[in-house]
Amino acid sequence: MSTTPARHVLKISDLASDELAGVLALASAPIAATPLANQGAALVFEHPSARTRNAAEMAVVQLGGHPITIRAEEVGLDRRETVEDVARTLGSYHRVIGARVARHHTLERMVAALSARPHPVSVVNLLSDVEHPSQALADLLTIAQCFGSLAGRSVAYVGDANNVCRSLVDAAVMTGVEMRVAAPEGYQLGPDDLERAVRLSREAGLGGTLRQVASPEEAAEGAEVLYTDVWVSMGQEHEAAQRRSDLAPYQINEALIARAAPGVVVLHCLPAHRGEEITEGALEGANSRIFEQAENRMHALRGLLAFLVGSS
Numbered sequence: 001m002s003t004t005p006a007r008h009v010l011k012i013s014d015l016a017s018d019e020l021a022g023v024l025a026l027a028s029a030p031i032a033a034t035p036l037a038n039q040g041a042a043l044v045f046e047h048p049s050a051r052t053r054n055a056a057e058m059a060v061v062q063l064g065g066h067p068i069t070i071r072a073e074e075v076g077l078d079r080r081e082t083v084e085d086v087a088r089t090l091g092s093y094h095r096v097i098g099a100r101v102a103r104h105h106t107l108e109r110m111v112a113a114l115s116a117r118p119h120p121v122s123v124v125n126l127l128s129d130v131e132h133p134s135q136a137l138a139d140l141l142t143i144a145q146c147f148g149s150l151a152g153r154s155v156a157y158v159g160d161a162n163n164v165c166r167s168l169v170d171a172a173v174m175t176g177v178e179m180r181v182a183a184p185e186g187y188q189l190g191p192d193d194l195e196r197a198v199r200l201s202r203e204a205g206l207g208g209t210l211r212q213v214a215s216p217e218e219a220a221e222g223a224e225v226l227y228t229d230v231w232v233s234m235g236q237e238h239e240a241a242q243r244r245s246d247l248a249p250y251q252i253n254e255a256l257i258a259r260a261a262p263g264v265v266v267l268h269c270l271p272a273h274r275g276e277e278i279t280e281g282a283l284e285g286a287n288s289r290i291f292e293q294a295e296n297r298m299h300a301l302r303g304l305l306a307f308l309v310g311s312s
């Protein structure tokens with residue numbers, strides 16, 4: 001029985017820069033071991049999921065483990081049972097708990113509840129209102145596949161600087177990427193996000209940078225990667241009309257692609273609303289690597305789980 005404390009990844013910054021590189025290496029490498037053999041992984045989803053559920057289940061299977069997906073109504077976090085009781089119960093059966101949650105604090109409560117377990121149980125953020133670390137890992141994996149390296153690449157994120165953007169920014173500056181974020185007032189990264197990016201870049205020492213601007217054209221100028229996400233996420237439906245109005249100029253379209261570097265790569269974490277944050281032509285065009293990016297969710301999660309199980 002291992003006495004090494006469990007490692008958890010609730011945010012990209014839970015990984016040091018060398019650990020992030022190690023996760024990406026594991027994600028890129030052929031499957032050579034099954035560190036989850038004869039062990040379970042509980043995958044808890046407060047929100048519906050397509051890519052994350054499939055990616056996580058298959059990643060666990062590829063590592064020799066047994067995934068069990070649990071829907072919100074089956075556990076009823078803080079309704080049927082407390083978050084702490086659910087975490088301790090699942091920790092009795094599983095080596096890993098992956099969770100897609102409405103509130104990031106739910107993940108932190110899971111970690112605290114599992115701290116006294118006699119064997120390690122790792123908690124992985126499969127999406128919260130604060131971050132989406134597994135998506136950022138898939139994004140970096142895709143960029144590295146397209147260009148052969150990460151350091152020195154330029155990425156323009158256009159739209160709502162949300163949880164996906166926050167994780168991508170942190171991962172980018174930790175790997176030497178030049179990151180540009182174009183968002184209107186009220187949708188931009190906050191002071192804490194900007195300060196954290198500076199700190200992570202300094203700690204990594206790879207020259208990663210972050211520049212936040214209001215103009216999507218300025219961000220896209222000469223960029224090697226254009227990235228966007230939906231304007232209306234789950235739980236924001238009551239804001240839909242206002243969000244579509246505010247973010248209408250922040251669309252990845254053919255005109256924006258023309259401003260970017262020749263051979264620019266277009267990314268989107270999906271699901272996409274064609275005609276809103278991205279045009280049909282941009283999503284289906286020759287520059288798009290969006291569905292390769294979706295596949296990389298599985299590889300990224302496999303690398304992350306292999307790292308977590310191997311480190312504790």
